Amino acid sequence: MAGADKVAEAFHPDEGPLPSDPELLKRRVREMTRELQRAHVRIESLEAGLKVKSPAPAPREVESELRILSEQLERQAMLLERDEQVGRELQRSLRPVMDEGTTGIKFAIGSKPGTRVGGDFYDIINLSDNFAAFLIADVSGYGLPAAVIMAVGRLAFRTYAANDLNPRSIMERVNRVMLRSTLAGHYMTAFLGILDTELLTLQYVNASHCTPFVVRGGEVIPLDTEGLFVGMFEDGQYEQKGIQLEQHDRLYLYTDGLLKCFQAPDRRACEKKLQTFLSQDGKVSLEDTVERLSSLVDQPEDDMALVGVELLLEKAQRKTIAISSIPSQLSNVENAILPVLDNKGYGERNIFAVKLALEEAVVNSIKHGNELDDTKKVTISFYIDDDRALISIADEGEGFDPGEVPDPTTEDGLLATSGRGLALIRAYMDDVRFNEKGNEITMIKYAPWAAAKRT
Numbered sequence: 001m002a003g004a005d006k007v008a009e010a011f012h013p014d015e016g017p018l019p020s021d022p023e024l025l026k027r028r029v030r031e032m033t034r035e036l037q038r039a040h041v042r043i044e045s046l047e048a049g050l051k052v053k054s055p056a057p058a059p060r061e062v063e064s065e066l067r068i069l070s071e072q073l074e075r076q077a078m079l080l081e082r083d084e085q086v087g088r089e090l091q092r093s094l095r096p097v098m099d100e101g102t103t104g105i106k107f108a109i110g111s112k113p114g115t116r117v118g119g120d121f122y123d124i125i126n127l128s129d130n131f132a133a134f135l136i137a138d139v140s141g142y143g144l145p146a147a148v149i150m151a152v153g154r155l156a157f158r159t160y161a162a163n164d165l166n167p168r169s170i171m172e173r174v175n176r177v178m179l180r181s182t183l184a185g186h187y188m189t190a191f192l193g194i195l196d197t198e199l200l201t202l203q204y205v206n207a208s209h210c211t212p213f214v215v216r217g218g219e220v221i222p223l224d225t226e227g228l229f230v231g232m233f234e235d236g237q238y239e240q241k242g243i244q245l246e247q248h249d250r251l252y253l254y255t256d257g258l259l260k261c262f263q264a265p266d267r268r269a270c271e272k273k274l275q276t277f278l279s280q281d282g283k284v285s286l287e288d289t290v291e292r293l294s295s296l297v298d299q300p301e302d303d304m305a306l307v308g309v310e311l312l313l314e315k316a317q318r319k320t321i322a323i324s325s326i327p328s329q330l331s332n333v334e335n336a337i338l339p340v341l342d343n344k345g346y347g348e349r350n351i352f353a354v355k356l357a358l359e360e361a362v363v364n365s366i367k368h369g370n371e372l373d374d375t376k377k378v379t380i381s382f383y384i385d386d387d388r389a390l391i392s393i394a395d396e397g398e399g400f401d402p403g404e405v406p407d408p409t410t411e412d413g414l415l416a417t418s419g420r421g422l423a424l425i426r427a428y429m430d431d432v433r434f435n436e437k438g439n440e441i442t443m444i445k446y447a448p449w450a451a452a453k454r455t
Contacts, residue, residue: 104197104313105132108287110294110306112257119146119188120255120303121154125161130198130319130336133161136209136253136307137190137230145186152181153188153230165335167192167205168240171230175207175238178231187229191253196336198316200245203339205238210259211271214243215250215281222275223251244343250286250310252278254293257304261296286310318383323362325370325378325395330362337382341389347448353428354389354445360421361393361441369395369439387450388430392442399438 107124119139127133135157139146156174164170171192178188191212193204206212207227214221225239245251259270281289290308297304321336323329334355341351362378370376376396383390405422426432430451431444446454 104311106286106310106312108290108308108310110290110304110308112294112297112304119150120257120305121150122253122305122307123154123157124307125158127161127165127194130196130321131165132195132197133157134193134195134251134253134307134309135190136212136255136305137188138209138255139188140186149178149181149186149188153178153190156181157190157192161192161194165194165203165332166240167194167203168238171205171207171227171238172236175230175233175236179234187232190230191223193223193251194335195245196319196340197313198319199336199340200247200249200311200313200315201242201339201343202245202251203240203242203335205240207236207238210254210256210267212251212253213275213278214245215252215278216246216248217282218279220275220278220281222271242339242343244340245311245315247311247314250281250289250308252289253307253309255303255305258293258297258306261298317385318381321380321382322377323380324374325366325372325376326374327363327366330359333362333380334358337380337391340382340384341445344384344389344447346389346445350445350448354391354443357425357428357443357445358391358393360425361391361443364421365393365395365397365439365441369397369399371397387447389445389447390442391445392440394435394440397439399435401438402434 109122111120119137119141121137121139123133123135125133125135135154137150137153137157139149139153141149153174156177157170160170160173164173171190174190188207189209190207191204191209192207193202193212195202202214202223204212204223204225205227206223206225207230211222211224214223221243223241223243225241227238228236230236254274256267259267259274262270262273264270264273277293278289284292286308290306293306294304319336321333323333337358338351338355341354346354362380365378366372370378379394381392381394402422407423422432425441425443429443430446433442433444434440435442
């Protein structure tokens with residue numbers, strides 16, 4: 001955000017750099033917006049004064065009034081021109097930098113500034129060694145307010161994505177921040193996808209943004225879900241979906257400035273034309289496709305942003321996750337494993353069963369195995385093939401003998417204070433095993449089609 005700080009200092013030299021705290025940033029956005037609104041009101045009032053019919057004044061009075069009016073309009077024009085420059089610089093300073101953490105993923109970027117400063121922005125965020133987020137968004141309106149709200153939105157996405165791998169949860173939290181941080185009438189469309197770079201699963205939400213596309217050979221797959229604008233409604237509803245990607249799949253994200261070059265009656269028709277264009281994508285490189293699409297856009301009224309992503313990674317069959325002994329980190333394990341089962345077609349009932357068993361096993365390892373010692377790790381290993389999913393959870397504790405755990409379904413075990421968790425795991429999973437030490441549990445769930453053959 002260093003570039004944004006310099007921009008803020010140029011606009012308000014006495015107030016210091018743009019703050020990183022969301023509440024301070026929210027107040028600064030409102031102050032900037034009010035200043036710009038006051039400038040517009042002054043210009044409108046001056047222009048209205050020229051149109052008022054009144055008795056003809058003396059020549060000297062006319063000359064004096066015109067000189068004063070000319071000076072005032074010139075000052076306001078300079079203010080608005082500076083706002084335009086600040087907005088442009090703010091846009092440029094917030095463009096993401098592709099760093100070493102994106103190895104195995106190729107990017108190509110196309111952008112064209114509009115005749116007016118808009119609120120288009122995109123971001124590529126390294127969440128960890130095994131997860132990356134792709135974001136594209138568009139703020140309503142033009143000028144400095146749109147550019148500053150863009151900065152607030154980008155900061156909010158980056159803040160919440162740092163500790164959450166669930167796109168819907170992130171979008172809901174950003175929606176609440178935008179409601180509190182922006183003036184009435186401003187809202188944002190956005191698409192957010194989170195990629196597991198090992199298993200190549202992409203979970204995504206689309207908040208009324210243009211439909212992104214995945215291109216696989218000659219097949220073009222739309223990534224569209226139901227979702228309200230960000231920053232418009234208190235109870236934002238965002239549908240989350242997932243897709244299993246493959247090596248050399250390409251993902252295209254864009255703003256509506258690109259669609260206007262296809263000259264169709266509505267957005268859906270423009271997206272169909274873009275889909276047809278992308279069906280020929282496999283014949284040229286990612287960079288060439290982005291360049292060809294960008295060249296279709298003449299000087300646009302709106303900003304245009306286009307992000308192309310190509311996966312160079314091979315899909316792994318096995319994934320290992322190590323977490324600290326903190327119960328809240330369980331959500332990251334679920335966000336890594338459950339979407340894979342969903343994409344594979346395990347169905348809601350089986351996924352719910354795995355979720356309950358996974359929660360019980362991980363929490364037991366944190367509480368009883370590692371005794372809530374956050375310096376100790378719980379390691380989760382996940383493997384999936386065509387017929388089964390295998391999950392192993394190991395802690396750093398001394399282990400236990402599962403044969404000594406009372407069966408809560410027997411008369412003697414009804415009053416026991418332990419054993420219910422293990423009974424639940426055995427009930428929901430198809431096979432449960434322990435290592436010799438007793439500090440690692442392995443759970444197997446067969447795919448619905450494989451389970452049917454076993455019965």
